[in-house]
Amino acid sequence: MEDFRRNLRVFLAFFTPSFGWLALFFLAPLVIIFLYSVGETVSLTEVKTTWTFANYARLTEPEIVTLFIRSLWLAGISTVICLLVGYPVALVIATAPPKWKPWLLLIVILPFWTNLLIRTYALLNILGTRGRVNDLFEWIWVQADGALRFVGLGEYQLLGEEYEPIVFLGRWSGVIIGLVYVHLPFTVLPIYAALERLERSYLEASLDLGAGQWRTFRSILLPMTMVGVITAAIITFIPMLGSYLTPALLGRGQVDMIANVIERQFKGANDWPFGAAMSLFLLYVTFIILALQAIAAMRRSRLRGREHG
């Protein structure tokens, strides 16, 4: 079993089902999408493969470029927030007493047990101008206003005449909150895994030798868990880039991302070739990101090899 060349039959027994599955449900649809992307709509229901490049050329239309750039920005900002929030969370879990760890991890994973659509509807309820967040802020405003009145500053109306609700839905802020909420577990878990593997004695050595907490974090902890951070960033960023539901519901048509345009090609616009071309372009971008990471990882291990050699 260690060497499949010596035990071909066992190898095939394990390999065939999984390869067959991939071929049937992953590769075949991908080929079909590719054929659409080089085709032309000839009638309401038919697409003819004409090996045209026109659908890809349309990706340079200014609106499409704008939407791609907007998607990159939204996914990028949300990824950074996920990392800033996720790293401390992972650190807390990794340094928690062993009997607590499973429970803390459970809390991180718990949202996955509820359907994404339900969670997004819940966010609509929370973030609306009459939602829970604004209720809370309004309560704080009323208390603050009352306090001002109490000290005799009431007539100046320093906080405005009445509470102005903060608008999240239909704005970038709402979509970013949604993206961060949905993808945060993907950020926490790889960073947590990296922190778990870390040899604690390095940190103790650093602190013993006089480095402060911040210095230890910057020079020891962060570099040694960088692989986990990069992995977290990538598996957070890629699904965010293709997000459909979050901008569709929380963006209210005001903050479309590229997946919303793709969806319309398969429905209202009835232009499957263009939709296919955009989908594949998104896939190519993903491959490029993964390839860059692989190259960077290779270079790192080569550098390390040289240091040790």
Add this chain to the structure above:
Amino acid sequence: MKRRNLSLSRRAALQGIGAVGLSFSLPKGLRAQGSTVNFYNWDTYIGETTLADFTAATGINVQYDLFADNEELFAKFRGGNPGYDLIVPTNDFVERFIVADLLQELDHSKIPNMKNLDPAFLTPAHDPERRFSMPYMWGTIGIGYRKSEVNGVPDSWAHLYTSEEYANRIALLGEPTTVLQMAFKLMGKSLNDWSDENIAAATEMIIAQKSRITAFAPDNGQDLLLAGEVDLAQEWNGDIQQVMSEDDDIDYVVPREGGLLWEDDLCIPVGAPNPEGAHELINYILDAEAGAAIADFIYYATPNAAARALLGPEYNENPAIFPSAEVVAKSEVSVFPGQEVLAKIDAAWTRVRAAG
């Protein structure tokens, strides 16, 4: 008035993930024939007991699934019938289905209840001889509004499309065709005039207004109105009617420039496994009593004259259900514009969505 829950009502709930099959099998009737009709309909668009009554009367089971919009319905059938016997597209999509050869001809001899229909519905432009479709419900698109928050009756599309008065309290529909068409009405043009100038002018108008629009609501404008998130919503009359029954402060008006007249039809798609059963179900829905029970429950206007005769004035004389002759005269029926125009509509819509 503060309402916090966003109720998931008609058409709205399924937007986003596409229709989730909400299927149930009904108990077989006494004279069970064991056959099943696969009925694909809009959400909350059937009487409370209609399907169970049908099964009890005929012994035919109904497998009931829901779709969220016409575009999704068409996309599902593009690659072949996924197994449905009866579908309910809107008139311009009925045309689209006919052009794409996706509908079966109906056998009128199997639908004797056709005699119950108001004769005005027997010769529509989209299917002049009713060869492919039977009318199910009809209505208008107009403005639903919160009475206490607006000045008078907002009876012009200008309130939604050009005015600053109700900035950030406006919801437009999320469907490009309708949103552009209502802009055409405001410009004094026919809503079927898809000239490049009209598309460009309407697109500019919407982009200029975009920052004042709270939401392009994927058919859930009535929920935003009910929740107090907006005070004016462009919507289907029945959707507004449903929230009006929950909140007295909401009303509905078709703007003076006119709106859209639509009709949802019962159609049998090509490749239906049980066209016989589908004919029986169509005939049952066109029955006077069954039709009255549906109309009384979903609050849409029925083309079934015999059913209307069974219902009282609170249904028959409700201006939000049956628009006045004057409103009907100013409004228009949308005609399927063809694939080339669809591409132009989407390009315009992408501009709107990318702007700002």
